[in-house]
Amino acid sequence: MSGHDSGEAKNAQTASVRTRLTPRPRLVGREMMLSRIKAELAASDRAGVVLAGDAGSGKTRLLQETSAIVQEQSGRSLTVHAGPSTQARPLQALAGAMASAGLPIPQTAAEAGGVISREHRRRPLLVCVDDAHFLDPATGALLAQLARERRCLLTLTLTDNLPTSHEVLGLWKDGWLCRLPVTTLSESQLVAVCNELLPQPVEFTTAARFAILAQGHLVVLRELISNALESGILTRNTHGMWADSGDHVGARLQQLIAPRTEALSETGKLALEALSLAQTLPLTAALQIADSTAWEELESHALAQVEEGPETAEIGLANRLVGRVTAWNVPALRRRRLLRQLLDAFSPDQHPGRREVRFTLWRHETGQDVAEGELLASARRAWWSRDWTTAHALAEAAWRSHGSPAAGLLFSKILSHEGRQAQAHSVLDALASSPDPQVAVAAQSISSRAKIMRSLPVAEEIGEPLGLLPDALTCSPQKPDMRSAHTLVSSDLDKAVHAFISGDCRTAWGAAQPLLDDSDPLRVAVAGAVALPALLKMGRPKDCLGIAPRLQWAMQNLEAADLPDYEILNIPVLTCYAEGITGRRTQAVARLRTLAREAAASRNTTLASRAGLVLARLLFEQGDVAEAHRLFCSAGGNDDLPLVQQFSRAGEVITALHLGEAHLKEAAQLRLEPYVNDGPRPVDIDLALAACDMHDGRRQSAVKRLTEAGRSALEHGALGELSYVVHALTRIGHSETATVLCAPESQDIQGTVDRIRIAFAKAVAAGSAKDVAMCAEMFEQAQTPLYAAEAWAVASRLRQLAHEPRMATAAARRCAKARRGYHGFPTFLLYAVEEREPLSNREKEIALLAAAGHTSQEIAQRLVVSPRTVDNHLYRIYRKLGVDNRRALRTLLNQHSDAQ
Structure with missing residues (x-):
């Protein structure tokens, strides 16, 4: 590392350490729980609630929010912090809380009860007890008496599976308090919390990994982020987002898991170390590492879990974080010994699939001589099984051990998809200087194609057209050369790529389509990676699904031949999106979540971010504006493709406007500005800029911008994008202008919502309340609540103009019902029927x-x-x-x- 690079790294680490987490971030995912708490506190037959759940699930924060609710309603709260140190002395925790609140310090339970009763008569008093399982019996008995006699309100937190006094248990078992289970947060909610804890957005892949490790626990999440900041692996990248650069386990995480592991026996600790390295073990192999008592010990401590398989039981880690910290802390020599034990513990018939790939890595780690061909073959198998972390480790081992062109080319592709462009180009530069001209051309070809995709100038000294890699450098030595009979004439593919990047989707599809019938599966797959986005821009998602079987055939053949190519990873993402916009929205969202999660867990930042961006668009249309905004902000954090950045920044602006937060809108506009003129401008940019124009009162500017974008989309055959423009014009009150853009070929649009957008514009322009209402119902069926609410609002207004008050009222009610599914700020059309909220x-x-x-x-x-x-x-x-x-x-x- 150069002195300059070292200085930058040191400055980045210093900035990370100085960053402090938000002490009390915005509450996420607890809206229904708070509503239930408020209802129970207001109920006449209850004296309060008990919040029970796992340690670190957020009970204390809910207690604080409950206290704030009571104070906002002119009440008063008294917070008692119980703990092991106060458990032995009667009334100590309660007396300390009363003293801090300026109340008389009681000497007896009767005095404490009298003071609390008097305060409650003056104004409602809520007694909040954190960790009530640590309360002494005298305080527990006093609280039970106060609850029975309704002399105050109570809110207690309890940690499940910890011993609790009979007095405290009686509070909810006897019905005086309502017991509310506090479940752990989902991974998507923890991703949202990540972005609340830090002052700038957290790159999606990083946030998702933190969420996976935290397993729903807020305390664990805070410690993970704090550990990453302190170790310097969490820094702000070139896009201004927080992103981690690797793994590091500091003292914070070791202290966090210590209570879970320090009570284990020596054989139990040995078993945990072996399991942490292996992740999963067949029971037969596990019993060769340690006896059954050790594994039963891990199971009793909730550190291991057993799953019955078709042939044998499997033992797996029950806690990812414990496994990660344990594996990190295994000393080097003991790690080698454990890996050798693991290799010896498996019989030859226990090496299928992903386990065999891991064995290759273990053999390399233990110093055994592993042939380059085996390392690369295992790396490719890991790639196809979506274990990109192992694929990286194997490809890196092959490159560092052998330095061959095949290893370097594969390793550079993996680095590129992890967002490590500088490292990838370093490997390619080393290959480009090879004396073998075939190797040099292959490396230059990859670099040049990357430059095309990033709209950068390409060196002209490359001696042959840009195309796929030479056969000898990419085919597995164990597999036949599937492409020896076909050398790709790259001009067609390059023409498709150039046309798509420049916005001419019709030409891109025309150039890519013939290649889909080729006998070479790699050529078909790479052509499909261009054809799918082109078809989507053209409004032809059904045609995307039509070529999906052909692309699936290509990918299956590539997998069978061990020929990975990272350009084809977009195929499952775009196919999911095509399914989502043709009516299978729920299934598409679920599949995209899974795909993004798998990619994030294995550090495939490119796939994770692109799946996240497509997911964000579907979620936004479903009405989940907040999660869509978080995804638009954080996805693409390590992806320097201009189209991806333009798409994500434009989405961030639009969702910020729908959230109604001025500071979010300002931040989003600043982040969008560098990408407005960064190469050809997609329609998403114009939609975002027009939305800003409308927000700032420049309606004519918005209309002009959208009209020009619509004409450009029509010129290039981008009918899918045209439907967005037409809808946007209609939503700002210019349906007549919108319908002028609806050329006859717009009838060929295949997307469900896209067709409704066009029909809605025409119905509004014609002033047909009946047709507008029909569009509203179709928007509802398509699970787009905002668009449905807007259409019902227009239908209500048209009914009023037609002097049909009863039907106008019915449409207004349908608008209000649909509006409940949209969690954002009212839009222009909704003001047609929504009553203006009074000012506070x-x-x-x-x-x-x-x-x-x-x-x-x-x-x-x-x-x-x-x-x-x-x-x-x-x-x-x-x-x-x-x-x-x-x-x-x-x-x-x-x-x-x-x-x-």
Whole structure:
């Protein structure tokens, strides 16, 4: 590493250490739980609730939120922190809490009860007890008495599977308190928490790995992020996102798992180490490592779990984090000894699939002489089984041990898909200087194709057309040369790639289509990777599904021949998206989640980010604006392909506007700006810029921008993109302009929602309430609640104009029902029927100050809040009142004053 690089790394690590996690991030995924708590506290037959769950599941945070709810309702709370140190002394924890709250310090339980009763009579008092299983019997008995006599409200937290006194158990067993189970958060919710804990977005692959390791526990998640910051592996990348650069287990994580492992016997610890290295073991192999007592010990401590297989039982890790920390801390010599034991423990018939791949890696780690061909063959098998971490390790071992062109080319592809472009190009540069001209051309070919995809200039000194790799460098030595009879004439493929990058999807499809009938599966697969996005832009997802069997044939043949090519990884992602927009949305979302999770767990950042972006678009249309926004923000964090960055940044802007948060919108616009003119501009950029124009009151600018984008899409045959433009124009009140763009060929659009968009524009332009209502119902069936609500809003307005009040009211009710599925801010069309929300007292105060000419900074100083808080309030005020700026706000308030 050069001195400059070393300095940059040191600065990045210093910045990471200085970064502090948000002490109290926004609550995620607990909305229903808080509603239930509020209802139980208001119930006349209950004195409160008990929040019970696993350690680290977020019970303490819910306790804090419950306390805040009571205080907002003019009540008062008293928080008691119980623990092992207070358990032996009666009333110690309660007395300490009362003293901190400025209440008289009680000497007896009767005195404590009297003080609490008096305070509750003055105004509602909520007694919050954290870790109530540590309460002493005297305090437990007092709380039981207070609950029976309704002398205060109570909220307690309990950790499951820990001993609890009879007095505390009686609180909910006797029905005085309602016991509410606090379940662990889902992985997608923990990804959201990651982005709340740090000041900038967390790259999707990094956040997903943290979420997988945390297994739903918030405390574990905080420690994982803190450990990564302290070790310097979590830093901000070139896109301004937090991304980890590897694995590191510091003291924090070791201390976190210590209570789970320190009580194990020596044989139990040995068994855990072996299992952590192997991940899974057949029971027969496990018993050769340690006796059954050791494995039963791990099972009793919830560190191992047994799954019955068709032939033999399998023992696997029950806790990923414990396995990761344990494997990291195994000393080098003992690791070698354990790996040799593992190799000896398996019989020859126990080496199928992924386990055989891992054996190759173990043999290399233990110093055995592993042939290059075996390393590369195992790397390719790992790639096809989606174990990209093992594929990386094997390819790297082959490259460092043998340095051959085949190893270097495979390793460079793996590095590229992990987002490590600099390392990938370093390997390719080494190969490009090879004295073998075939090797040099192959390396230059890969680099040049990457430059085409990234819209960068390509060196002209390459002696032959860009194409796939020479046969001798890519085929497995154990497999026949599937492509010896076909040398790819790359001009067709290059033409398809160039056309697609420049936005001409019709030409791209025309160039790629003939290659789909080729007998060479690699040629078919790579052509398919261009054909699918081109067809999607053209509005032909059914045709995507039509060529899917052909692409599946190609991938199966490539797998059989051990010929991985990373350009084809987009095929399953785009096929899922095609399924989603042709009516199988639920299945597509589930498959994309699985694909993104597998890729993130194995550090395939490119596949994970692209699956995440496609998932974000489907989720946004389903109404889940917040998760879509998080995915748009964090996906693509290590992907430097301009199209991916443009797509993700545009999506971030649009979802930020739908969330109604001014600071999110400002941040998104800043992140979009560098990509607006970064190569050919896709329609997503114009949609985002037009949305910003509308938000800032520049409607004519939005109309002009969208009209030009629509004409460009029509020119290139991008009918799928055209449907988005037509819909956007209709949604801002310009359906007539939209219908002008609906050329006759728009009838050939295949996507379910795309067809409804076109039909909706035509129905609105024609003023047909019946047809608009029909579109609304179709939007509902397509699981797009926002679009359905907007269509019902238009139908209601048209019914009112036609003097049909009953049908107008019915449509308004349907609008409100559909609106409940959209978790975002009201849009332009929804204001047609939605009643304007009244301003809160704080919003009225800020509105009057702003109308009087005060700046945000002046208002912030007067109200003792931050300027950003003022801007957020102003943003909501503008949306509620239907104005765009302070001048319009002043005019509206003056008119209202005159009317009064």
